[in-house]
Amino acid sequence: MNDIHVLLVDDEEELAKTIAERLEIRGIYCQTASDGDKALDLIKSQPPDVVVLDLLMPGIGGLEILKQIKSLERNIPIILLTGYGSNELRIEGMNLGAIDYVLKPCNLDDLIIKIQKAIKSE
Amino acid sequence: MKTSKFQEFITKYIFRIPEEGTSPERYKALRRNIIILMILVTVIPLSLMATINYYQYQKNLRDEIISPMNVVTNKTRRSFELFLEERLSTVRFIASAYSFHELSDPVILNRILSVLKREFDGFVDLGLISSKGKLLCYAGPYSFLDKDYSQQSWYHKVLINGRYISDVFLGYREFPHIAIAVQNLTDPDCCWILRATIDTKKFDDLIATLELDAECDAFLINQEGILQTNSKFYGKALEICQLKIPNGGQGTFVTESQDKNGRDIFIAYSYLVEPEYTLVIVKPSSLILKTWFTFRTEIFFIYLASVLIIVLLVYKITDAQVNHIKKADEKRELAFRELEHSQKLSSIGRLAAGVAHEINNPLAIINQKAGLMKDLIKNSKDFNEKSKFFELTEAIIKSTDRCSTVTHRLLGFARRMEIEYTDLSVNDVLQEVISFLEKEALHRNIKINFHLDENLPRVSSDRGQLQQVFLNILSNAFAAVTDNGNIIIRTWDEDVEKIGISIEDDGCGMSEKDLENIFEPFFTTKKGYGTGLGLPITYGIIKKMGGSINVKSKLNEGSTFTIYLLKIPKKVLDD
Numbered sequence: 001m002n003d004i005h006v007l008l009v010d011d012e013e014e015l016a017k018t019i020a021e022r023l024e025i026r027g028i029y030c031q032t033a034s035d036g037d038k039a040l041d042l043i044k045s046q047p048p049d050v051v052v053l054d055l056l057m058p059g060i061g062g063l064e065i066l067k068q069i070k071s072l073e074r075n076i077p078i079i080l081l082t083g084y085g086s087n088e089l090r091i092e093g094m095n096l097g098a099i100d101y102v103l104k105p106c107n108l109d110d111l112i113i114k115i116q117k118a119i120k121s122e
Numbered sequence: 123m124k125t126s127k128f129q130e131f132i133t134k135y136i137f138r139i140p141e142e143g144t145s146p147e148r149y150k151a152l153r154r155n156i157i158i159l160m161i162l163v164t165v166i167p168l169s170l171m172a173t174i175n176y177y178q179y180q181k182n183l184r185d186e187i188i189s190p191m192n193v194v195t196n197k198t199r200r201s202f203e204l205f206l207e208e209r210l211s212t213v214r215f216i217a218s219a220y221s222f223h224e225l226s227d228p229v230i231l232n233r234i235l236s237v238l239k240r241e242f243d244g245f246v247d248l249g250l251i252s253s254k255g256k257l258l259c260y261a262g263p264y265s266f267l268d269k270d271y272s273q274q275s276w277y278h279k280v281l282i283n284g285r286y287i288s289d290v291f292l293g294y295r296e297f298p299h300i301a302i303a304v305q306n307l308t309d310p311d312c313c314w315i316l317r318a319t320i321d322t323k324k325f326d327d328l329i330a331t332l333e334l335d336a337e338c339d340a341f342l343i344n345q346e347g348i349l350q351t352n353s354k355f356y357g358k359a360l361e362i363c364q365l366k367i368p369n370g371g372q373g374t375f376v377t378e379s380q381d382k383n384g385r386d387i388f389i390a391y392s393y394l395v396e397p398e399y400t401l402v403i404v405k406p407s408s409l410i411l412k413t414w415f416t417f418r419t420e421i422f423f424i425y426l427a428s429v430l431i432i433v434l435l436v437y438k439i440t441d442a443q444v445n446h447i448k449k450a451d452e453k454r455e456l457a458f459r460e461l462e463h464s465q466k467l468s469s470i471g472r473l474a475a476g477v478a479h480e481i482n483n484p485l486a487i488i489n490q491k492a493g494l495m496k497d498l499i500k501n502s503k504d505f506n507e508k509s510k511f512f513e514l515t516e517a518i519i520k521s522t523d524r525c526s527t528v529t530h531r532l533l534g535f536a537r538r539m540e541i542e543y544t545d546l547s548v549n550d551v552l553q554e555v556i557s558f559l560e561k562e563a564l565h566r567n568i569k570i571n572f573h574l575d576e577n578l579p580r581v582s583s584d585r586g587q588l589q590q591v592f593l594n595i596l597s598n599a600f601a602a603v604t605d606n607g608n609i610i611i612r613t614w615d616e617d618v619e620k621i622g623i624s625i626e627d628d629g630c631g632m633s634e635k636d637l638e639n640i641f642e643p644f645f646t647t648k649k650g651y652g653t654g655l656g657l658p659i660t661y662g663i664i665k666k667m668g669g670s671i672n673v674k675s676k677l678n679e680g681s682t683f684t685i686y687l688l689k690i691p692k693k694v695l696d697d
Contacts, residue, residue, distance in 0.1 A: 014487050018487065018490040018493075022494050025497045025501065104483075104486050108490075
């Protein structure tokens, strides 16, 4: 799994850091970004295999970031990270081209399975 | 001023209705007020009409009674007057037709008397009296010859008036009679008086022609109130009449009075001109007013019956009306409460969603941190209490999982889910839900009995939400029953619009107080591990689908949840 590169976009830096650390323990390289700009910069400089994107974020918000990533036309699969109650957001995200979603608080093993699935489908 | 005080009194004490609410006092007051008003409105005109009728009829009847009495009395008086005038004329005729000499002859006088007796009723005797008052010649059954009348008052009256009709008297003859005397003035040489005595039996005959009832009376009295004929009730002839009759006057009168026996009577009396007698006819009121009394009794009973019918009808109608109002009020109250409840649910839901969302992120961090700790412990070499730390992190992760279940439920409760209607079989959904719980049922030996209607129509509903509804209720049933307990699931076709589903358990049941609160958010009887959201969510879903849910429960006997679902929800129909 060492060759998998994930970008985790979440405004909760503490959460993002922890998940990243846990993924790395499992041999997945994970970068984190706390907002859209940073995320786009990272995608441009080091395109990841998968982007895990929190939809509920202050500022421009997850959906807008999703659109911008899609506009880069890098063909990077995007997994959404959503709260339980935001069905509409999730559906809209899926319509905009996200490949899958994980409910928060997420089970790490589920996330890894979905990351692997996403790469395979690609 | 007076009117406003009266109005104030009416509003304050009679028409006071307790303010809003559905208290029994309110309906009691309402019922009372309507009854009073309706009775007043109906009984007052009825009473007025009855009273007017009563007096009008009484007046008419009185007129009808008085005028015939008046007429009869008048006629009878005329008969008496005629009788007496006739007798007087006869005596005057004899006094004029015969000379003193002829009348002085007892043979002629007797012959005249016998003719009189034959042609006219009542003549008893005839006497010729000299100007000195001495009886010169007499024809009749007694021997009064040479009797001197000069000292008697009637003699002087004849000398003054030329004629005289006496009151009734007994005299020497010892039976009631009257005397008619006329003075002869045609003979210039001497002045003499012809006097005839007439038996008053003829008076009785005249009265008898009236054909009066046994309770009626008729008689003659003179100016002094002395009876001239026998009376049935007020004395014999020549006694003082026991009935007071106004003295003197002209014409005929009818009055109401009471006799000495306390009888109410009508008295009709008429004054004769000569002699100055008064003819009296007495009739008891009871006899005359018999029709009146009958009418009065009839009117009273008709009135009473009408009032009774009115009261009864008013009572029945008011009762029905008030019950109608009461039901409408209760319905409104119920609708209001349901609205209040759903508003409460929605505001609590929004609050809960906010809180849950805010908690979700820190919870995720705790979860991930604990996960990381677990990873690190797992990957590190053995150290003191390694397994203990491993267990502790496991416990933290489990607790955060439990917390997230609660927050997910809170969010689910608040979520404005659009119901996705699909055509489904409720029996299938129930079977699916039971399959989730099969393991627990097997483990605890809980018997689940199905009484599902095989021909249950398919309905248009949301599968996921229905699953949640049945799962919530069945989870509660599983929590309520002991091991080896029983759960019965029924479905049936209720009517054209609805199907029914019931889930019955023989578990611990609920108290009445708990029963009132089970649909309230955060109310739970499962101390420690219930969220208090299962049934409010269930309630919300069923309501959103246009169905209804109710619970019957008895402590220590079990509970039954009954759900009615619309076969085709209104929203689907509208679309």
